[in-house]
Amino acid sequence: MTAQTPPSSYQAAIALYRAGRIPDALVAMSRAVQEKPDDAGRWCDLGVMLKAARRFQEAVKAYEKAISLRPDFAIAWYNCGNALRDGGNPSGAIGCFRKALSIDDTLAGAWNALGLLLQQVHRDAEEAEAALLRALALEPAQEDALGNLAVLLEREGRRDEAAPVWSALIARRDTTGTRLRSLLTLPPINRSRGAIQEVRTQLKSRLDALEAGPVAISDPYGEAEFTTFYTAYHGVCNRDLHAQIGRIVARACPSLAARAPHVDVPRKAGERIRVGFVSRFMHRHSIGRTTRGLVDRLDKTRFETVVLPIEPLVDDDIATAIRSAADRTVPVPRNLVRAREIIAALKLDVLFFQDIGMEAFTYFLAFSRLARVQCVSFGHPDTTGIPAMDYFVSNSLFERTDAASDYSEKLFLLNDLGTLAYYYRPVAAPGDPAGMRALFPAGARIYLCPQTLFKLHPDFDEILRAILRKDSQAHVALIDQGPAVWSGQVRERIVGQYPRLASRLHFIPRQPGDAFLTLLAAADVILDPTFFNGMNTSLQAFSVGAPVVTLPTPLHRGRHTHGMYRRMEIDACTARDPADYVRRAVDLARNRDERETVSALIRERNGVLYEDPRVVSEFERFFETAVAAAG
Numbered sequence: 001m002t003a004q005t006p007p008s009s010y011q012a013a014i015a016l017y018r019a020g021r022i023p024d025a026l027v028a029m030s031r032a033v034q035e036k037p038d039d040a041g042r043w044c045d046l047g048v049m050l051k052a053a054r055r056f057q058e059a060v061k062a063y064e065k066a067i068s069l070r071p072d073f074a075i076a077w078y079n080c081g082n083a084l085r086d087g088g089n090p091s092g093a094i095g096c097f098r099k100a101l102s103i104d105d106t107l108a109g110a111w112n113a114l115g116l117l118l119q120q121v122h123r124d125a126e127e128a129e130a131a132l133l134r135a136l137a138l139e140p141a142q143e144d145a146l147g148n149l150a151v152l153l154e155r156e157g158r159r160d161e162a163a164p165v166w167s168a169l170i171a172r173r174d175t176t177g178t179r180l181r182s183l184l185t186l187p188p189i190n191r192s193r194g195a196i197q198e199v200r201t202q203l204k205s206r207l208d209a210l211e212a213g214p215v216a217i218s219d220p221y222g223e224a225e226f227t228t229f230y231t232a233y234h235g236v237c238n239r240d241l242h243a244q245i246g247r248i249v250a251r252a253c254p255s256l257a258a259r260a261p262h263v264d265v266p267r268k269a270g271e272r273i274r275v276g277f278v279s280r281f282m283h284r285h286s287i288g289r290t291t292r293g294l295v296d297r298l299d300k301t302r303f304e305t306v307v308l309p310i311e312p313l314v315d316d317d318i319a320t321a322i323r324s325a326a327d328r329t330v331p332v333p334r335n336l337v338r339a340r341e342i343i344a345a346l347k348l349d350v351l352f353f354q355d356i357g358m359e360a361f362t363y364f365l366a367f368s369r370l371a372r373v374q375c376v377s378f379g380h381p382d383t384t385g386i387p388a389m390d391y392f393v394s395n396s397l398f399e400r401t402d403a404a405s406d407y408s409e410k411l412f413l414l415n416d417l418g419t420l421a422y423y424y425r426p427v428a429a430p431g432d433p434a435g436m437r438a439l440f441p442a443g444a445r446i447y448l449c450p451q452t453l454f455k456l457h458p459d460f461d462e463i464l465r466a467i468l469r470k471d472s473q474a475h476v477a478l479i480d481q482g483p484a485v486w487s488g489q490v491r492e493r494i495v496g497q498y499p500r501l502a503s504r505l506h507f508i509p510r511q512p513g514d515a516f517l518t519l520l521a522a523a524d525v526i527l528d529p530t531f532f533n534g535m536n537t538s539l540q541a542f543s544v545g546a547p548v549v550t551l552p553t554p555l556h557r558g559r560h561t562h563g564m565y566r567r568m569e570i571d572a573c574t575a576r577d578p579a580d581y582v583r584r585a586v587d588l589a590r591n592r593d594e595r596e597t598v599s600a601l602i603r604e605r606n607g608v609l610y611e612d613p614r615v616v617s618e619f620e621r622f623f624e625t626a627v628a629a630a631g
Contacts, residue, residue: 010042060083111134235532261344274306275298293424309331397417414619452479463530471589480509
C-alpha cells in the first residue's frame with residue numbers, strides 16, 4: 001500500500017471546524033499560523049474559529065494581525081467588525097464595517113450589519129435604511145436584511161411600508177418565529193388611544209389565528225428575536241395577551257421547558273439559599289443601579305449570591321461593584337442550550353430575572369425550570385405570561401388591593417417600601433442650574449418630563465397642552481432620545497393642531513450623569529407621565545429635592561412615584577385626576593414659596609427612599625418564604 005500524505009495543519013483545522021470540533025480546530029489552526037505566520041488568510045480563519053468559541057477579544061487580535069499583513073483584506077475587516085459587535089464594542093464594529101465597504105462595496109453582509117448597528121447605536125435611521133436597502137439590492141433574498149429593514153420601518157412608525165417587507169420575509173421564511181417577530185414588532189410612538197387599541201386588536205386577531213394552527217420554533221433566539229417591550233406602554237393590563245404569547249411559544253418549542261435535575265431533589269436543611277441574579281443590563285443602566293444594592297446587602301450567612309450577566313460583559317463601575325459584591329459571577333453566553341446547562345449546574349434555589357421583556361434572550365431562557373423558585377420584579381414592570389415564572393415581587397405601596405388579577409405570576413407583596421430597590425443615594429451634587437435654564441427664554445417656567453418618549457401615553461398629551469394653556473410662561477421640556485422621527489411624532493401629537501403652543505414645547509438632548517441631576521434641579525416642576533411612571537428618575541429627582549407631580553393609574557407601573565410619596569408621607573404632588581394634575585403642577589411652578597416648602601419637605605423625608613435596610617430584609621423574607629413553599 002502506498003502511504004497517504006497526512007493533511008496539513010491548515011487542512012486539518014478546516015476539516016475539524018466544519019465538523020463542529022471547535023477546540024480541536026483551534027489547536028490545529030494555531031499550529032497552522034505558526035507554520036506560516038505571514039499568511040493573512042490563516043490569521044483570518046483563526047479569528048473565525050476564535051469567534052465561534054466566543055473568544056471575541058482573541059478573535060479581534062487575530063483579525064488585526066491579518067489586516068496588518070494585508071490592509072485591503074475586506075473580509076478580515078468585516079469579520080473583525082462582527083467580533084467587535086459580539087464582544088460588546090458596537091462603535092468599533094461600525095468602523096470596521098465602514099472600512100470593509102470602502103474596500104469592497106459589494107459585501108451585502110457588511111451593509112446589513114452596518115445598517116443594524118446604525119439604528120441601534122447611533123439611531124441614524126436614514127443612513128441605516130440606506131445601508132439595508134443596499135444590502136438587499138446586492139442580495140434581494142437576504143433574510144436578515146429584510147427583517148432588520150422591517151423592524152426599522154416599524155420603529156419609525158411606517159407600518160404601511162413595513163408590511164410588504166414582512167410579507168417578503170415570510171414568503172422566504174414562513175416560520176412561527178418569523179410570524180411572531182412580525183406581529184410583536186410594535187410602534188414605539190402611537191398617535192392616539194384609538195391607535196393603540198387598533199394595534200392591540202390586530203395583534204390579538206393574528207395571535208388567535210397563529211395559535212389555532214400548527215406552530216414550531218427550532219431556534220427561538222435566532223429565529224424569533226422579539227420582545228413584548230412596547231405593550232407595557234399601552235396603559236392596559238397585558239396578562240391575557242402575554243399569557244397567549246407564552247402558550248404559543250411553549251407549544252412551538254417544547255425544548256424551552258428544560259428542567260434542571262436538582263429542582264426535584266429536596267433541599268438539604270441548613271444550607272444557604274442560593275440566589276441567582278440574571279440580566280444583560282447589570283452595569284451602568286437602570287437595571288444595574290437597582291440590582292447593585294440587593295446583591296451587596298443580602299445576609300451572606302443565609303444567602304449565597306450568584307450574578308449571571310449575559311454576554312458580552314460590560315465593564316464599568318456599577319458592573320464591577322455588582323460582581324465584587326456577589327459570592328460568584330458566572331457569565332452566561334447567548335446560547336440557550338449552553339446557558340441552561342451552565343445555570344442548571346449551579347443548583348440555584350432562586351433565579352431572579354431582573355428585566356423580562358427588555359430583550360429576547362432572557363425571555364426565552366425564562367421558559368425553562370432552572371431553579372426551585374423563579375421570579376421577576378420591577379425591572380420591566382409587567383407580567384410575563386411565562387408558565388415557569390412563579391412570582392412577581394412587588395410592594396404594598398405600589399399595588400391596588402385587587403392587583404393579583406394583573407399578573408400571570410403569583411403576586412408577592414413586600415411591605416410598606418418606598419422603592420423595591422436598595423438604592424444608593426446619588427452622591428454627585430447638581431451643578432449650577434443657570435446653565436440649564438439658559439436653554440429656555442428668560443422668565444420661563446420649566447415643566448420637565450425627563451422620560452423616554454415612548455413612555456408618554458397619548459392621554460398625557462392633553463395634560464401637557466392644558467399646562468401650556470393655563471400658564472402663559474410655561475415651557476414644557478421633553479428628552480430627545482431615540483430616532484429623530486420620535487420627537488417629530490410626539491411634537492405633532494401634542495401641538496400639531498395647536499400651533500400657537502409649539503414655541504413652548506422643547507426637546508432637549510439627553511444629559512449624562514451629573515448633568516442630568518442639574519437638569520432636574522433646574523426645572524420648576526417635574527412631570528411624571530401617566531400609566532408608566534419614573535422609578536430611577538423619580539429617585540434621582542427626589543435626591544435633589546425636585547417636586548414630581550404624579551397621577552397614580554391602576555397598574556403597578558403607573559404607581560411608582562405615588563408609592564414613594566406615600567412612604568415619605570407627602571401628598572402635595574399626587575393628583576386625583578388630570579385636571580387636578582394640571583392645577584397642582586401650575587400652582588407649584590407659579591408659587592415659589594409653595595414649591596420651596598414642598599422641596600424642603602422632600603429633602604427632609606427622602607432618606608426613607610435610599611439605602612433602606614428594610615428593602616433587603618423584605619426580599620430576604622420573600623426568598624425564604626418562596627423556597628420553603630417550593631419544598
